[in-house]
Amino acid sequence: MTSSSSSSTCCCFLLFLFCFFCFDSGEAFAVFDPHWHPATATWYGSADGDGSDGGACGYGTLVDVKPLRARVGAVSPVLFKGGEGCGACYKVRCLDPAICSRRAVTVIITDECPGGYCAAGHTHFDLSGAAFGRMAVAGEAGQLRDRGEISVIFRRTPCKYPGKNIAFHVNEGSTNFWLSLLVEFEGDDGDIGSMHIKQANSMRWLEMKHVWGASWCIIGGPLQGPFSVKLTTLTTRRTLSARDVIPRNWSPKATYTSRLNFL
Template sequence: MQLHRASTAAKGLACFIFALKLVLLYAAEGQPQHRGPDLHWYPGTATWYGDPEGDGSTGGACGYGSMVDVKPFRARVGAVGPLLFMNGEGCGACYKVRCLDKSICSRRAVTVIITDECPGCPSDQTHFDLSGAAFGRMAIAGENGPLRDRGQIPVIYRRTPCKYPGRKIAFHVNEGSTPFWLSLLVEFEDAEGDIGSMHIRESGSTEWLQMNHLWGANWCIIGGPLRGPFSVKLSSSTGRSLSARDVIPGSWVPKATYTSRLNFYP
């Protein structure tokens, strides 16, 4: 997905409205479930989409774009229903999913990364819509096809730490960003995988400015003019935090990706 170019005022209003909707939603329904890795297994259902041995979505509602077609995302992507997608705040989280039918499924759980939302999935139960490749990996040898032929199956699942060996957290500056409206996409955040809060600090400043969740794994801030280089501070859904100093240079440009030297795991 791409952000459409629009006036600074219109983008700022969209950012504010989305943040207000999230506040109202959480006030009405309480805090989201399944925050952080969990040793307990929970019941759910699973289907698959795309090609039988395919990688799943192209792009997706989290905004990762072409990243889902290459490692470490490739063939590990998953779409989820509202309970886990949480209006995009569940993007980047990792889950282990295991089929329970011993006649056709192995005891091996497949690990998937949330990159998409499942349109039309039930809102009152946990559902995973996996890539064809990820779904088939739950089968015993030679039963990949028959398992996919079943369509929807019961599964158990649990949150698991995301692991991106050798990768550091990166920040993609979204198309349409300006010194007055800056939008960032977070890539390769391991550990919890999702973002609880995000702040930036301008060049020469000691003040951290709060960014607002926009959509998917995208965050935005309204200011003017914002002066780089920018430091970025992330907090995971469980409160773990790190700060990448001057990670986005003063000469930043939209659609560029800037990689930090940090991640939550060494």
């Protein structure tokens, strides 16, 4: 092969890579961190339990049922990110070969653990007893939990909810002048960087404000449904728009499921 053809092949390959990684925000590559990072971990709740109800992300009783059940975790502020880290998924693995399996456990961020082990600047996971025990070799889950705090490594991984589409829960207290939504079952990134809403018979997307956890709100009114919702992920800036997902006759505490999810 001549140097000219080699150069051409190289340029084509680089162009392919550029096109692969530089899709617009709706086609960005999946969130994935190939590198493992050091952290510490503890566990809470009952030894084989699913963790506590609710949590700082606001998912409520969702943490008690599949697919979140037994996969929940609280994190220190550095990963919680003031609530914008809610819904992100991580693989966590312990390191002692005498008691730890090489298998990592996948956890979904549903809560924050401030203070103590979870002091600001310290990367820490506080896992459900079940998730913590799954990092052990067979028969050693109890021994691993007896150690309390352990050293672990972690990395970001895509969230996967087979058969689930993104849903929007209307928070209690919402009215035609103050509408608050909580996002459930967001695949891939799992986290949210921004949200917008569009009212009935309107072409204008209105920006929602982050309230706390995985909840966002808009103040105005009177707001008129049905509402379309557009969300942008925090990490890879992918966007998804669910048209008229919240009906005209919506009600507080109801959950409305879209027909879409990130792959």
